Amino acid sequence: MAHRKPILDRRKVVAQILERRGDALIMPGLGAPTWDCAAAGDHPLTFYSWGGMGGCAMMGLGLALAQPRRRVLVITGDGELLMGLGSLASIGVQKPRNLAVIVIDNEHYGETGMQPTHTRHGVDLPAMARAAGFRAAGTVYTAPQLKAWMPRFYRQPGPIFCSIKVTTADAPLVLPVREGTAIKHRFREALLGGRAYE
Amino acid sequence: METATRPPTWPLDIYEVFKKAGIRQVAYVPDAGHSLLIKACHADKAMRAVCLTTEEEGVAMLAGAWLGGERGALLMQSSGAGNCINMLGMINECRFPLLMILTMRGHWGEFNPWQVPMSQATVPALSAIGVTVQTVDQPDEAGETVAAAARLAFSTGRAVAVLISQRVIGSKAFGK
Numbered sequence: 001m002a003h004r005k006p007i008l009d010r011r012k013v014v015a016q017i018l019e020r021r022g023d024a025l026i027m028p029g030l031g032a033p034t035w036d037c038a039a040a041g042d043h044p045l046t047f048y049s050w051g052g053m054g055g056c057a058m059m060g061l062g063l064a065l066a067q068p069r070r071r072v073l074v075i076t077g078d079g080e081l082l083m084g085l086g087s088l089a090s091i092g093v094q095k096p097r098n099l100a101v102i103v104i105d106n107e108h109y110g111e112t113g114m115q116p117t118h119t120r121h122g123v124d125l126p127a128m129a130r131a132a133g134f135r136a137a138g139t140v141y142t143a144p145q146l147k148a149w150m151p152r153f154y155r156q157p158g159p160i161f162c163s164i165k166v167t168t169a170d171a172p173l174v175l176p177v178r179e180g181t182a183i184k185h186r187f188r189e190a191l192l193g194g195r196a197y198e
Numbered sequence: 199m200e201t202a203t204r205p206p207t208w209p210l211d212i213y214e215v216f217k218k219a220g221i222r223q224v225a226y227v228p229d230a231g232h233s234l235l236i237k238a239c240h241a242d243k244a245m246r247a248v249c250l251t252t253e254e255e256g257v258a259m260l261a262g263a264w265l266g267g268e269r270g271a272l273l274m275q276s277s278g279a280g281n282c283i284n285m286l287g288m289i290n291e292c293r294f295p296l297l298m299i300l301t302m303r304g305h306w307g308e309f310n311p312w313q314v315p316m317s318q319a320t321v322p323a324l325s326a327i328g329v330t331v332q333t334v335d336q337p338d339e340a341g342e343t344v345a346a347a348a349r350l351a352f353s354t355g356r357a358v359a360v361l362i363s364q365r366v367i368g369s370k371a372f373g374k
């Protein structure tokens with residue numbers, strides 16, 4: 001199958017998604033997806049991650065199970081997700097209705113020098129998610145497709161999975177707060193109030 | 199001998215401690231030594247028992263659980279400790295509380311040589327990444343040790359691993 005060249009801009013995509021975040025909880029993967037979320041506007045209910053590669057979707061699962069009334073959006077990279085493919089199966093079995101896993105798929109390990117990932121060679125993450133038991137999964141190449149998915153990210157019963165194909169164009173670094181304890185505390189305080197420090 | 203066929207009580211002692219400590223999410227990769235505890239957690243409507251494909255998934259999942267205000271516990275065989283190391287770095291940096299219960303293989307009376315290397319590395323590897331390690335050498339110590347570990351983990355924001363000796367699990371449980 002011929003390769004289809006991505007055309008969407010990651011910063012615009014993530015900004016559009018987060019414009020509608022409402023009271024959703026956002027779990028970005030390490031590196032560029034975290035910078036994308038920071039660029040869209042700092043928010044205490046975004047758990048910026050600077051490490052833990054391969055764990056982002058499972059962090060989303062634990063959070064979604066703990067907060068069944070809140071929508072949880074995992075927004076991660078193709079490389080990050082490929083490191084934790086088993087989590088698709090674990091999430092598919094648990095079927096959290098409030099979880100969406102979104103991959104900002106530039107088909108490369110951007111952070112480390114733009115080496116192609118398996119998705120560049122045709123590995124189909126949404127097909128894997130569907131096979132693992134996600135309730136819906138798809139790939140977005142165009143702006144109209146993204147628009148159609150937008151309400152699904154926030155409302156369609158999960159778990160849902162969407163791979164958004166984006167270019168490898170450079171995006172300026174926007175670095176959020178770095179210290180893990182600070183990111184954790186402000187997230188819990190915003191979500192749990194006084195219970196955060198019990 | 200009749201006592202040899204009776205199920206051990208220490209797994210249910212741990213389960214009772216989980217209840218008292220308010221554990222809501224239990225993530226695991228199975229080990230024969232954990233089978234009774236896993237069954238008890240699955241049967242409990244107030245708990246979510248989550249089977250993983252690899253142990254590090256559970257480390258990440260319970261970090262997410264804590265962010266959402268829930269406490270969890272992670273069950274595994276000692277072989278799984280090595281799978282968790284980098285993810286435990288995140289636990290350390292963010293000071294996430296984490297309660298891990300490991301059933302040991304590869305030391306007391308082990309017959310499988312492939313279990314020995316990771317068994318030897320379990321304590322040094324966990325210590326190196328900042329996990330406090332506590333051990334259970336007798337069945338009747340299990341409840342109080344897990345209770346103490348839970349208090350340490352959740353009150354001080356630390357990762358604590360309780361290692362249950364192969365001596366406690368008993369050769370009877372192997373291969374089941």
Ligand SMILES: Cc1ncc(C[n+]2csc(CCOP(=O)(O)OP(=O)(O)O)c2C)c(N)n1
Nearest residue numbers: 031032053077078079080108109110111112
């Ligand atoms: C366990 C581990 N292995 C490798 C790295 C190095 N690393 C950091 S980001 C990254 C690539 C991430 O790629 P992707 O998730 O696709 O994000 P992108 O930058 O392409 O948006 C890698 C390999 C790491 N931080 N941790």
Ligand SMILES: [Mg+2]
Nearest residue numbers: 077078106108
């Ligand atoms: Mg990438």
